[in-house]
Amino acid sequence: MAIFAQTHTKPAPTDHPVHELIRERWSPRAYSDRPVERPVLARLFEAARWAPSSSNQQPWSFIFGEQGSSGYQRIFDALVPFNQGWVKSAPVLAIGLARKNSANGSPNHYALYDLGQAVGLLLVEATSLGLAVHEMAGFDAEKARTNLNIPETHDLGAIMTIGYAGDPNTLPDALKERELAPRTRNPLAQFVFEDAFGEVANLKRA
Ligand SMILES: Cc1cc2nc3c(=O)[nH]c(=O)nc-3n(C[C@H](O)[C@H](O)[C@H](O)COP(=O)(O)O)c2cc1C
Numbered sequence: 001m002a003i004f005a006q007t008h009t010k011p012a013p014t015d016h017p018v019h020e021l022i023r024e025r026w027s028p029r030a031y032s033d034r035p036v037e038r039p040v041l042a043r044l045f046e047a048a049r050w051a052p053s054s055s056n057q058q059p060w061s062f063i064f065g066e067q068g069s070s071g072y073q074r075i076f077d078a079l080v081p082f083n084q085g086w087v088k089s090a091p092v093l094a095i096g097l098a099r100k101n102s103a104n105g106s107p108n109h110y111a112l113y114d115l116g117q118a119v120g121l122l123l124v125e126a127t128s129l130g131l132a133v134h135e136m137a138g139f140d141a142e143k144a145r146t147n148l149n150i151p152e153t154h155d156l157g158a159i160m161t162i163g164y165a166g167d168p169n170t171l172p173d174a175l176k177e178r179e180l181a182p183r184t185r186n187p188l189a190q191f192v193f194e195d196a197f198g199e200v201a202n203l204k205r206a
Pocket residue numbers: 025026027028083134135136137138139158183
């Protein structure tokens with residue numbers, strides 16, 4: 001089976017070689033109606049489970065809902081209208097949460113950082129399975145908290161779609177244009193420094 005058996009792919013035009021799982025990951029807005037089987041979902045959360053975390057506190061949790069379920073609707077209802085517009089074709093929605101405090105009650109300042117790492121591994125696993133995940137910050141956090149019964153002990157990360165990328169032609173024109181637009185990133189010289197902040201690293205040396 002081809003790993004990247006997607007309707008549309010957008011490999012990153014990298015300046016340096018990277019692993020194909022990193023090159024091929026992207027955030028589509030069009031999804032096929034192919035469901036995501038439970039063992040596949042389990043693999044994604046298993047990948048998240050093995051992320052590193054500060055003092056191995058594993059502050060993350062996830063709530064997911066399958067299309068047609070009350071959980072899906074609860075997550076969907078918290079999204080801003082722009083995201084609701086395209087998300088409706090995705091078979092699974094999920095939200096990542098981070099437990100705010102350590103076991104001793106002191107704030108864990110790395111909780112959201114660790115959640116981000118866990119989601120990063122989930123994204124890599126998803127890519128390896130030909131799945132696509134699209135994260136979203138465009139949602140009403142208080143609505144999500146209420147709808148999903150999320151306690152104040154937890155911070156909200158991002159909502160994400162999980163599914164198989166679909167045909168960009170199913171999107172309205174403006175979104176289709178974005179779906180097909182080239183991917184861009186800042187150059188390394190803008191954010192990788194050597195020896196001190198602002199000192200551009202020479203990464204060309206052998
Ligand atoms: C924390 C976070 C929040 C995001 N919020 C939204 C969002 O609300 N709506 C949306 O369409 N895309 C959202 N995105 C997707 C980004 O726009 C996308 O990752 C970025 O443009 C890079 O594209 P790529 O993931 O295809 O490389 C979000 C991504 C992240 C990581």
